[in-house]
Amino acid sequence: MAKLIDGKAISAQIREELSDKIKTMDKKPGLAVVIVGEDQASKVYVRNKHKACEEVGIYSKVFELPEETTQEQLLALIDELNADSAIHGILVQLPLPRHISADAVIERIRPDKDVDAFHAVNVGHIVLGDPLFLPCTPAGCMELLSRSGIDVAGKECVVVGRSNIVGKPMAMLLLHANATVTICHSRTADLAGVTRRADILVSAVGKAGFITADMVKDGAVVIDVGMNRNSEGKLCGDVAFDEVAEKASYITPVPGGVGPMTITMLLRNTITAAENFAAANK
Ligand code: NDP
Numbered sequence: 001m002a003k004l005i006d007g008k009a010i011s012a013q014i015r016e017e018l019s020d021k022i023k024t025m026d027k028k029p030g031l032a033v034v035i036v037g038e039d040q041a042s043k044v045y046v047r048n049k050h051k052a053c054e055e056v057g058i059y060s061k062v063f064e065l066p067e068e069t070t071q072e073q074l075l076a077l078i079d080e081l082n083a084d085s086a087i088h089g090i091l092v093q094l095p096l097p098r099h100i101s102a103d104a105v106i107e108r109i110r111p112d113k114d115v116d117a118f119h120a121v122n123v124g125h126i127v128l129g130d131p132l133f134l135p136c137t138p139a140g141c142m143e144l145l146s147r148s149g150i151d152v153a154g155k156e157c158v159v160v161g162r163s164n165i166v167g168k169p170m171a172m173l174l175l176h177a178n179a180t181v182t183i184c185h186s187r188t189a190d191l192a193g194v195t196r197r198a199d200i201l202v203s204a205v206g207k208a209g210f211i212t213a214d215m216v217k218d219g220a221v222v223i224d225v226g227m228n229r230n231s232e233g234k235l236c237g238d239v240a241f242d243e244v245a246e247k248a249s250y251i252t253p254v255p256g257g258v259g260p261m262t263i264t265m266l267l268r269n270t271i272t273a274a275e276n277f278a279a280a281n282k
Pocket of ligand 1: 137161162163166188204225227259260
């Protein structure tokens with residue numbers, strides 16, 4: 001039976017470390033979170049981010065804009081936040097309404113305030129192995145692995161999913177940690193054949209029960225990034241937890257695995273942004 005990787009406990013430990021660090025800083029780190037429209041899931045995420053900021057001692061300002069906000073209005077707010085010295089990190093909650101280009105908005109955020117690490121400049125730094133900020137969800141997965149004593153160097157790692165937010169940067173972080181990495185997607189031939197090779201399997205697909213026991217090698221480490229609702233409306237990951245836990249050596253639950261780590265890494269990036277700002281303005 002697999003050992004559970006407790007993302008809630010690991011996250012709480014890191015948040016304590018971050019809170020201690022903030023107490024030593026001359027200026028409080030500041031995060032602006034912008035949300036446009038009425039997406040209820042996004043509203044919950046934003047509320048959680050705000051609460052997490054307050055708990056560790058980060059100044060957080062939430063901008064709730066109406067659905068009919070134009071792209072120009074949103075870009076004007078980004079310009080203001082880019083220039084605001086009390087704000088070190090800017091996060092625009094995705095998805096945005098259809099009439100606003102997420103790419104245009106992300107590209108408008110100053111790279112040194114882009115705590116989600118979505119800006120092309122930051123993506124470039126990540127690929128080069130010289131990141132300003134680590135992408136939150138993949139960085140959270142890496143912390144779960146390292147704080148569970150799992151070394152990825154030399155391991156066969158398979159990432160299922162190739163999104164810009166999770167799959168691709170996840171593969172890049174594993175690669176920089178000296179893993180041998182394969183990325184799978186909807187066009188992968190013989191997916192189960194590939195996933196069965198994995199010492200470490202990361203699933204970021206978005207389909208409940210997608211990773212079944214026959215896709216997992218005995219003793220593999222399984223990291224479940226998925227956040228889905230099952231037929232009863234309950235939050236669950238991509239992994240068929242009960243059957244996969246019988247085979248894996250370590251597994252993350254959903255909820256309580258990767259989820260809490262994503263926000264924690266956002267807090268860490270905001271502190272990094274504030275430190276960099278202080279160093280540049282000495
Ligand atoms: P996307 O929808 O952007 O990407 C999903 C990926 O899964 C795509 O690359 C897609 O392939 C691949 N895929 C879909 N079907 C299959 C299939 N049958 N076989 C193999 N690959 C397949 O999702 P995200 O990356 O944004 O998110 C993935 C999941 O992670 C979601 O459940 C999301 O809610 C969750 N998530 C969780 C976070 C957390 O904090 N825990 C943070 C961010 C996301 P293709 O490219 O070919 O279409």
